[in-house]
Amino acid sequence: MNKVYNNRAWWLILPMLLLVAFSAVIPLMTVVNYSVQDVFDANTRFFTGTEWFKEMLNDPALQAAVLRQFAFSLTILAIEVPLGIGIALIMPKKGWQASVALILVTMPLLIPWNVVGSIWQIFTRGDIGLMGWSLRELGYGYNITSNPVDAWATIILMDVWHWTSLIALLCYSGLRSIPDAYYQAARIDRASKWAVFRYIQLPKLTNVLVIGVLLRFMHSFMIYAEPFVLTGGGPGSSTTFLSQSLTTMAIGQQDLGPSAAFSLIYFLIILLVTWVFYTAIMNMQKDNNKGA
Amino acid sequence: MSASSSPKTPEEVRQRAAVADNRRRRKARSAPRQWRRRGLMAAYIVFVLLPVYWLLNMSFQSNNEILGGLTLWPENFTVEHYAKILTNASWYMGYINSITYVLMNMLISIVVALPAAYAFSRYQFIGDKHLFFWLLTNLMAPPAVFLLPYFQLYYTVGLFDTHVAVALAHCLFNIPLAVWILEGFMSGVPKEIDETAFIGGYSFPRFFVKIFIPMISSGIGVTLFFLFMFSWVExxxxxxxxxxxxQPIASVMxxxxxxxxxxxxxxxxxxxxTILPGIVVVYFVRNHIAKGFALGRT
Structure with a gap:
């Protein structure tokens, strides 16, 4: 669409801008302010420059948390993206089954995040949880409070349960926008099921998949409530992700300077990845416009 | 490929036979394939429902029964826990508080996002691309980063422990999300409609409320659903x-x-x-939800 050049459009944006500025810019400035100072109390503070940033970047506990975070985000993306595409392909397209399937598939997305943690805590306990109890009956000594492997596997399973639906719904809407004529043409050419997927369905899905991967990446990078309720970050610190480290530091220990520096590093990592995705989306839209 | 009534060359004869053959084979295979599809779908739905069933199962058991041993369904069916929640103010106020700030946030977000999304979808202006990216970054901001500054900011301005504070805080990610989704839906409306209305003598506010908003009502419905969703789960x-x-229900828990x-x-x-409101809301938007998840861009 050809847009008209008109700077009066700013007036339409202004109310939104003021509100978002109030809830984003002012707090962010506070964080920047703290990150370069050492605050003792309301009246005593020293300028420290980049000291907190150096300290945070060299902190082995935080480096480990960053690595864990990336390992977690990449693992869940590797599982949820193919699984979500698969589910979108087999979801019923018409009739009451389609409505029922849509509502049931959407359900996990609408459960408050700490309740998701509670659901899985109840589900996986060895004494009263169906999954924990079944695994123990089968002879596996399943225990998420003492075995890091079990804790990791459970958190990943929980995230797959919670968020695969998002990818599935995105792909489902992408698939529904493919005209029937494409499939008929493929049938005439005796295209195999794989060829139909590779050359008709997958190209249509790239657009929604970029959005899906973007949303999944950023949400998994901010994950807090679910592992906090389920494992509390343990055993040890094996499932302590970035948000939890930060919250402990900022609220628990009241280390304003270091936690502010950490916040900014954390935010910058997300920003960098987002920028890559955003550029990709914009280029794709440009290509689409050229094609149309 | 021609679709004339009689094949002329041997090549064409062979091709038709191949198509017919393929169709026959597809039909023969399709029944078991259908069942495999349904089986896989059913398996996924069971995977989704099982943990929720377990929650439901526990909610109807007394604590003695829960701790006494594993039972696959409530043997002594009881609603004592529900009765406790629905009669105790400290419990049910949690739900009322949560719903209050969610509704406030939905209202604030949609009112400021509608004109902004219209501006992004219809006009070019200085800094539009940068502004849009900046909005997007707020969607990506980890709430943990903003925890401490929010606490201090709202404490200073005297909003701490009010519904408005939470509603405003959730604007951080809900307004950008609303702008993003609405922009997608609005870009699907042909621009000629705006131009015709302006030529016909409509003022901008009148056109926006009387013509444009009804045209994207499904998009607004879906946006409201997403605003509800992200404010409810945060x-x-x-x-x-x-x-x-x-206090929201989460802290009461x-x-x-x-x-x-x-x-x-x-x-x-x-x-x-806490699961029930979500199911009620999703029922209303079930036909548009798939498009909404693609941010109106399929």
Whole structure:
């Protein structure tokens, strides 16, 4: 669409801008302010420059948390993206089954995040949880409070349960926008099921998949409530992700300077990845416009 | 490929035979394939429902039954936990508080996002691309980063422990999301409609309210659904910015941890009740939700 050049459009944006500025810019400035100072109390503070940033970047506990975070985000993306595409392909397209399937598939997305943690805590306990109890009956000594492997596997399973639906719904809407004529043409050419997927369905899905991967990446990078309720970050610190480290530091220990520096590093990592995705989306839209 | 009535060359004869053959084989294979499809779908739905069933199962059992041994369904069916939640003000106020700030946030977000999304979808202006990216970055901001500054900011301006504080805090990610989704839906409306209306003598506000908003009503419905969803599930900010006056249900649920262990039955019942509003809301937008998840861009 050809847009008209008109700077009066700013007036339409202004109310939104003021509100978002109030809830984003002012707090962010506070964080920047703290990150370069050492605050003792309301009246005593020293300028420290980049000291907190150096300290945070060299902190082995935080480096480990960053690595864990990336390992977690990449693992869940590797599982949820193919699984979500698969589910979108087999979801019923018409009739009451389609409505029922849509509502049931959407359900996990609408459960408050700490309740998701509670659901899985109840589900996986060895004494009263169906999954924990079944695994123990089968002879596996399943225990998420003492075995890091079990804790990791459970958190990943929980995230797959919670968020695969998002990818599935995105792909489902992408698939529904493919005209029937494409499939008929493929049938005439005796295209195999794989060829139909590779050359008709997958190209249509790239657009929604970029959005899906973007949303999944950023949400998994901010994950807090679910592992906090389920494992509390343990055993040890094996499932302590970035948000939890930060919250402990900022609220628990009241280390304003270091936690502010950490916040900014954390935010910058997300920003960098987002920028890559955003550029990709914009280029794709440009290509689409050229094609149309 | 021609579709004339009689094949002329041997090549054409062979091709037609191949198509017919393929169709026959497809038909023969399609029945088991259909069943395999349904089986896989059913398996996924069972995977989704099983943990929720377990929550439901526990919510109807007494705590003695829960701790006494594993039972696959409630043997002594009881609604005592639900009765406790629905008659105790400290419990049910949690739900009312949560719903209050969610509705406030939905209202604020949609009102400011509608004109902004229209501007992004119809006009070019200085800094539009940068502004849009900046909005997007707010969607990506980890709530944990904003925890402390929010706490101090709202404490200073005297909004701490009010519904407004949480509603405003959730604007951080909900306004950008609303702008993003609405922009997608609005770009699907042909621009000629605006131009015709302006030529026909409509003023901008009148055109926007009388013509444009009804045209994208399904998009607005879906946007409201998403605003509801993200405000309803977010808890870190909501519980940090409140203490007792506007406490969301999530923080009330931590009451179940007592000196004698966790009150599993009440925790399960409270959890079940948090799922219900979502199911009610999703029912209304079920036909548009798929498009909404693609941010109106399919």
């Amino acid at each position: 808890l870190l900010l909501a519980s940090t910015l409140t203490s007792t006056g506007a 931590t009451q179940t941890k007592g000196a004698s262990g966790i009150d599993w039955g009440t925790l399960a019942a409270a959890g079940t009740l």
